[in-house]
Amino acid sequence: MSAHRGGPAVDGSVAQLAPVLEAGGPVLTDLLDRCEARLGEVVAAYGEPLGEFATGTLAAGGKRLRPVLVFLCGGAASSGAPDAARGAELGDDDGLVRAATAVELLHMATLVHDDVLDRAALRRGRPTVYRTGGRVAATATGDLLFSRAFAELAASGEADAVRALSSASSALARGELMQRADAWSPHVTPERYLARCELKTARLFAAGCRLGALLGRTNAAAADPLAAYGERIGIAFQIFDDVLDVAGPAARTGKRRGTDLLDGTVTLPLILARRRDGDLQALDLRETVTDPAQAEAVCDRIAYTGALGEARHEALRYVAEAKAALADLELPDGLRRALDLVADGVVERYA
Amino acid sequence: MSAHRGGPAVDGSVAQLAPVLEAGGPVLTDLLDRCEARLGEVVAAYGEPLGEFATGTLAAGGKRLRPVLVFLCGGAASSGAPDAARGAELGDDDGLVRAATAVELLHMATLVHDDVLDRAALRRGRPTVYRTGGRVAATATGDLLFSRAFAELAASGEADAVRALSSASSALARGELMQRADAWSPHVTPERYLARCELKTARLFAAGCRLGALLGRTNAAAADPLAAYGERIGIAFQIFDDVLDVAGPAARTGKRRGTDLLDGTVTLPLILARRRDGDLQALDLRETVTDPAQAEAVCDRIAYTGALGEARHEALRYVAEAKAALADLELPDGLRRALDLVADGVVERYA
Numbered sequence: 093m094s095a096h097r098g099g100p101a102v103d104g105s106v107a108q109l110a111p112v113l114e115a116g117g118p119v120l121t122d123l124l125d126r127c128e129a130r131l132g133e134v135v136a137a138y139g140e141p142l143g144e145f146a147t148g149t150l151a152a153g154g155k156r157l158r159p160v161l162v163f164l165c166g167g168a169a170s171s172g173a174p175d176a177a178r179g180a181e182l183g184d185d186d187g188l189v190r191a192a193t194a195v196e197l198l199h200m201a202t203l204v205h206d207d208v209l210d211r212a213a214l215r216r217g218r219p220t221v222y223r224t225g226g227r228v229a230a231t232a233t234g235d236l237l238f239s240r241a242f243a244e245l246a247a248s249g250e251a252d253a254v255r256a257l258s259s260a261s262s263a264l265a266r267g268e269l270m271q272r273a274d275a276w277s278p279h280v281t282p283e284r285y286l287a288r289c290e291l292k293t294a295r296l297f298a299a300g301c302r303l304g305a306l307l308g309r310t311n312a313a314a315a316d317p318l319a320a321y322g323e324r325i326g327i328a329f330q331i332f333d334d335v336l337d338v339a340g341p342a343a344r345t346g347k348r349r350g351t352d353l354l355d356g357t358v359t360l361p362l363i364l365a366r367r368r369d370g371d372l373q374a375l376d377l378r379e380t381v382t383d384p385a386q387a388e389a390v391c392d393r394i395a396y397t398g399a400l401g402e403a404r405h406e407a408l409r410y411v412a413e414a415k416a417a418l419a420d421l422e423l424p425d426g427l428r429r430a431l432d433l434v435a436d437g438v439v440e441r442y443a
Numbered sequence: 444m445s446a447h448r449g450g451p452a453v454d455g456s457v458a459q460l461a462p463v464l465e466a467g468g469p470v471l472t473d474l475l476d477r478c479e480a481r482l483g484e485v486v487a488a489y490g491e492p493l494g495e496f497a498t499g500t501l502a503a504g505g506k507r508l509r510p511v512l513v514f515l516c517g518g519a520a521s522s523g524a525p526d527a528a529r530g531a532e533l534g535d536d537d538g539l540v541r542a543a544t545a546v547e548l549l550h551m552a553t554l555v556h557d558d559v560l561d562r563a564a565l566r567r568g569r570p571t572v573y574r575t576g577g578r579v580a581a582t583a584t585g586d587l588l589f590s591r592a593f594a595e596l597a598a599s600g601e602a603d604a605v606r607a608l609s610s611a612s613s614a615l616a617r618g619e620l621m622q623r624a625d626a627w628s629p630h631v632t633p634e635r636y637l638a639r640c641e642l643k644t645a646r647l648f649a650a651g652c653r654l655g656a657l658l659g660r661t662n663a664a665a666a667d668p669l670a671a672y673g674e675r676i677g678i679a680f681q682i683f684d685d686v687l688d689v690a691g692p693a694a695r696t697g698k699r700r701g702t703d704l705l706d707g708t709v710t711l712p713l714i715l716a717r718r719r720d721g722d723l724q725a726l727d728l729r730e731t732v733t734d735p736a737q738a739e740a741v742c743d744r745i746a747y748t749g750a751l752g753e754a755r756h757e758a759l760r761y762v763a764e765a766k767a768a769l770a771d772l773e774l775p776d777g778l779r780r781a782l783d784l785v786a787d788g789v790v791e792r793y794a
Contacts, residue, residue: 205586209579228560231582232620235556235589239612242593246605254597254605261590269583 159192166308267292275356294326324414350387510543517659618643626707645677675765701738
């Protein structure tokens with residue numbers, strides 16, 4: 093469950109981003125550049141040391157998957173839509189850039205607070221704010237990023253947009269709490285796991301898609317289907333991240349396997365494996381998994397049950413649902429292709 | 444510096460609230476009731492356990508000074524303005540109630556996070572969320588309250604309003620960090636102390652006043668002077684709280700004297716006392732003040748220098764500036780009287 097926060101895992105699970113960028117064309121690339129520049133401006137607007145911490149968080153990067161969703165759902169794809177069709181509406185792009193920036197800032201804020209709660213020293217191979225500045229600086233930096241996210245979106249003047257972000261932000265907080273409440277529990281059901289994925293991951297994906305529809309050039313009626321699409325790929329994304337935490341390989345994810353087991357996060361692979369392996373169900377993870385080597389051993393055991401394939405299958409089911417949510421929408425060909433590629437990209441295909 | 448967070452200190456420093464309520468009349472009382480009801484609705488909208496934590500934070504109360512400021516700056520005072528003048532504009536009050544609710548939610552969010560950072564078990568005589576639910580629950584509850592604050596304000600549809608709240612929220616985070624950076628420092632100047640008060644306390648007061656002006660029935664041109672008024676009383680409020688932390692008496696403030704000394708917060712009384720007492724300047728507080736009895740002894744020593752009177756004088760200077768900021772505004776008599784009473788109330792008068 094922690095892997096969705098990390099860069100290497102993100103790299104892994106969005107390996108298909110290059111084709112998405114190709115499908116989105118120069119319009120998408122340009123908007124992503126503007127989002128990156130805006131993120132830099134926002135965090136640089138603070139003096140030391142907050143600006144420095146926030147800049148470090150920004151520089152740690154990530155694939156900016158959420159901004160990609162905002163832009164695509166805002167209709168930002170060159171192919172299939174003649175440039176002339178954009179014409180007078182170009183000014184709207186400022187709203188899209190702000191929305192994408194806001195969503196990424198909120199995501200960054202939760203990463204910084206998660207690192208405090210996890211007492212994490214590294215993220216994406218770089219020292220965390222928690223490590224560099226301590227818990228006070230990290231809590232304050234997270235709060236600052238939260239604030240800037242809303243300020244960025246407020247400039248759009250769209251109350252619906254601020255509400256969408258706020259709702260996602262509330263969901264994140266509730267999901268975080270749910271995750272900790274369920275730590276090490278042997279009784280977490282797949283349904284409860286999925287409810288947690290929705291709160292902690294999918295609602296922000298959905299909000300990004302909704303913001304794109306609200307502030308971009310898509311039909312306003314597209315907001316609900318696009319948000320449904322975003323929610324489904326958010327869940328698929330999280331399931332796949334949780335699979336990667338068990339499956340590795342470490343060379344690809346950039347971290348040892350089993351970090352979720354070590355911090356007690358009960359994910360779908362473990363839940364499914366417990367159903368197949370009674371001894372695993374009976375194992376008290378809190379007592380027995382206390383170092384990385386033990387965690388890797390349990391990962392092997394989970395994999396041995398075949399639970400990883402079942403979890404991947406579940407993720408792919410959400411990918412299919414995401415695409416189906418778009419079925420009745422009229423979308424330019426290039427845009428639909430890009431959205432399908434994103435959906436495929438969050439869950440790499442396995443033979 | 445912590446006292447501004449506590450109820451008893453708030454009780455002490457807003458002892459003049461009764462006359463304010465009288466001056467505001469039934470219009471103000473009615474709006475405060477609606478704000479209280481709305482706060483209850485917002486936090487009750489969450490399931491267990493977040494809703495429970497948030498409800499506990501809400502029930503811990505406080506004088507709702509910030510909502511009072513929102514309402515008064517929104518023109519909500521009965522006397523001096525005939526009821527007929529409100530007529531068709533009554534609908535606007537929803538915006539004011541939302542703004543007041545948002546400001547109080549943001550204030551509550553910072554209290555909950557502060558308690559995590561302070562590892563505080565009690566606030567206003569009740570167990571904190573940190574104590575009851577642990578740091579994860581408290582961090583998430585604070586994040587949730589942050590989110591709800593912005594959602595509440597977003598419903599107003601005023602981008603300027605969301606920006607004002609976001610700006611105050613950013614300032615709070617920066618002020619928090621500044622306070623911790625300066626902990627136990629012998630080099631904090633009065634100027635730096637005042638800059639911290641502005642960030643950590645006064646900017647939210649100012650935002651409340653600005654929101655009232657933006658969403659209420661006052662002239663839009665009044666927003667800047669009203670915000671200036673709010674900022675000045677915010678600084679006065681903080682100085683006076685810091686005086687109370689040294690002066691007590693505990694029977695009135697509800698806590699032992701010297702809590703700021705124990706957590707290393709360098710406040711104006713200490714800064715001024717150090718200038719008057721070279722031995723105090725040379726004292727390493729981190730080394731020598733490690734229990735409440737030692738803290739009380741240093742409080743006595745600060746009081747002995749006469750620094751408390753000087754600090755109170757400084758606070759009163761800000762009260763006078765607050766009133767002066769309103770001098771050129773055309774305000775109904777009842778409203779001006781209420782605003783003056785709030786200003787006087789944040790710093791009790793001393794002979």
